[in-house]
Amino acid sequence: MTKHKTWRLGVAGLGTVGTGLLTFLADHAKYAPAGGQAVVTGVSARSRSRPRPFDISGLPWVDDPVALATSAEIDIFVELIGGSDGPAKAAVEAALGAGKPVVTANKALIAEHGAELAVLAEAKGVPLLFEAAVMGGVPAVKIVREALVGDDIRSIAGILNGTCNFILTEMEATGRSFGEVLGEAQRLGYAEADPTMDVGGFDAAHKISILAALAFGCAPNFAAAEIEGIENVDLLDIQLARDLGYRIKLVASADRSSDGVLVRVHPSLAPLAHPLAQAGGALNALFIDGARTGRIFIQGPGAGAGPTAAAVAADIADVMTTGTRPVFQVPASQLEPFKPVDPAKSIGRAYLRLSVKDEPGVIAAVSETLAEAGVSIESFLQKPIENAPAILKGGVPIVLTTHAVAESVLKAAIERIAALPAVLDRPRLLRIARI
Ligand SMILES: NC(=O)c1ccc[n+]([C@@H]2O[C@H](COP(=O)([O-])OP(=O)(O)OC[C@H]3O[C@@H](n4cnc5c(N)ncnc54)[C@H](OP(=O)(O)O)[C@@H]3O)[C@@H](O)[C@H]2O)c1
Structure with missing residues (x-):
């Protein structure tokens, strides 16, 4: 690549991150x-006239991001539009x-399209650099792709959605x-008007799929991720998990074994004293x-304009200062095909919450x-509940x-427990994080 004294940037997408840049x-x-x-x-961007926190009137405007991407007036294209397809991918x-x-x-x-x-x-x-795509301001991509390229990463697990x-x-x-907290998060701007990508676990699954590709030298494969969001996490489970010494977190994990790679996102229990349980608020x-x-732990702000x-600025600096590394861990031609592991084969501990009739013999039957x-069974907790919530069905x-x-x-x-006459509803399953 030619060495430039001045690197001309074309920035497509002028929302939170674009205006932050x-x-x-x-x-x-x-x-x-x-x-x-x-x-x-x-x-x-989409609208030239939309009010923005940064005055763009002095900057050359291009209607079509694809035209900007190929313009002779730019040396680096910065894509901050978002979305797996559409104008972002085309540009x-x-x-x-x-x-x-x-x-x-x-x-x-x-x-979704990293391999191609x-x-x-x-x-x-x-x-093709994407440090900001995972954990916002925390340099997770650089650590996994570059700093740890001399190691054999076995697993990655964490909180990837603030x-x-x-x-x-x-x-x-x-x-x-x-529902109440989601409403407040939307009012405060922590959650999107359509929160599905976040609360449905898809955003965390995108990020862990990227980390898996960087760590294991396989093609990213979002479609293979097993995904459960937090929409069905009930306050009752948060309280009962706490009584057992755990805190519920949305944990995204990628594990490599001789069978292949398992990428999962689940609400999971972390022991209260564990650093993942201690990472509160919007932290990643x-x-x-x-x-x-061995084990490395990183933590910090996973989103927001500044971080x-x-x-993004660090990636721009990399383009300006260094040669070209492979996009993932190894050159694209050497990426292993993603070999998914059947989640049914995965082994782990679990939390089960049952709603049962208040009668003798139930615990023995379960x-x-x-x-x-x-x-x-590792531990058992039966706790009288005042003002029992409706999910217990009486x-x-x-x-x-x-x-x-x-x-x-x-x-x-x-399935067998759910069929017991004294069990009033399907047992609620939450995994205990393997961390
Ligand atoms: N926000 C964060 O903290 C954060 C953190 C990490 C990564 N990211 C990623 O960064 C990217 C941008 O996120 P953001 O939060 O900055 O999004 P955003 O605030 O919604 O901004 C999106 C920008 O893209 C423009 N845009 C949308 N559709 C377009 C189209 N069809 N043609 C041209 N421009 C279009 C919008 O134009 P208008 O302004 O004219 O509507 C807007 O400027 C996403 O990939 C996101 O996942 C965000």
Whole structure:
């Protein structure tokens, strides 16, 4: 790649992150890592006239992000539109096709189309960088792709969605329901008007799919992720889990074994003293377990204009200062096909909450059924509840945790328990995080 004194940036997407980046660049008018200077020579968004926290009237406007991506007036294309397809994908493909380095914050795009984009970028010999796509301002991508490339990463697990973490933290702190806290998060701007990507676990799944590809040298495969969001986390379970010494977090994990790779997102129990349980509010936190290095823990703000724009600016600096690394852990042509592990084979501990008739013999019946199904109980909690919530359907709650058991065995046991006459509703299953 030619060395430039001045690097001309085309920025498509002028929302939270885009205007955050423009503000950063304006505050650092001489943003000049290693001597080269970054200057914005084109911007694009949906509406030219929409009021923005940054005045764009002095910047050259291009209606079509694809035209900006291929413009002769830019050297680096910065994609901050979002979405796995549509204009973001078209513009990134066009920029790479035109041999322009791309910096993006778009986790959906990289998780769903990263492998094909990597082929395109590497064929053209240009970087495709996405530090801001995972954990916002926390340099998770760099740590996994670059700093730990000399290790064999075995597993990654953490909290990758700040909105969900905020909601779960508030539910526990204030005793309010999921719906009430979500409404407040939307009013405060922590949650989108359509919160599905966040609370449904899809955003965390995009991020962990990217980390899996970086860590394990496989093609990212969002479609293979097993995803459960936090919409059905009930306050009762938060309180009962706490009584057992746990806190419920939305945990995203990627594990590699000889069978392949398992990528999952689930509301999971973390022991109260564990760093993941301690990461409250909108924080993100991540454990990386390497065969040589052991466990590394990183934590910080996973979103917001400032932290995310800082990560985008760091990628721009990388384009300006260094050569081109593979987009993922290894060159695109050497990425292993993603070999998914059947989640039914995964082994772990579990939390089960049952609503049962308040009559003698119920606990014995549940215990016997679980034992017959091959599930061993670790702890049992029966707690009288004042003002029993409607989800108990007039019954009393019993809660138990299991020893490690294969998911298929556990699911079969749940079916048998659900069929017991004294059990009033399907047992609620939550995993205990393997952290
Ligand atoms: N927000 C965060 O904290 C954060 C953190 C990490 C990563 N990210 C990622 O960063 C990216 C941007 O997020 P954001 O929060 O900044 O989003 P945002 O505030 O919704 O901004 C999106 C921008 O894209 C523009 N846009 C939307 N559709 C377009 C189209 N069809 N053609 C041209 N422009 C279009 C919008 O134009 P108008 O302004 O004219 O409507 C807006 O400027 C996403 O990939 C997101 O996942 C965000």
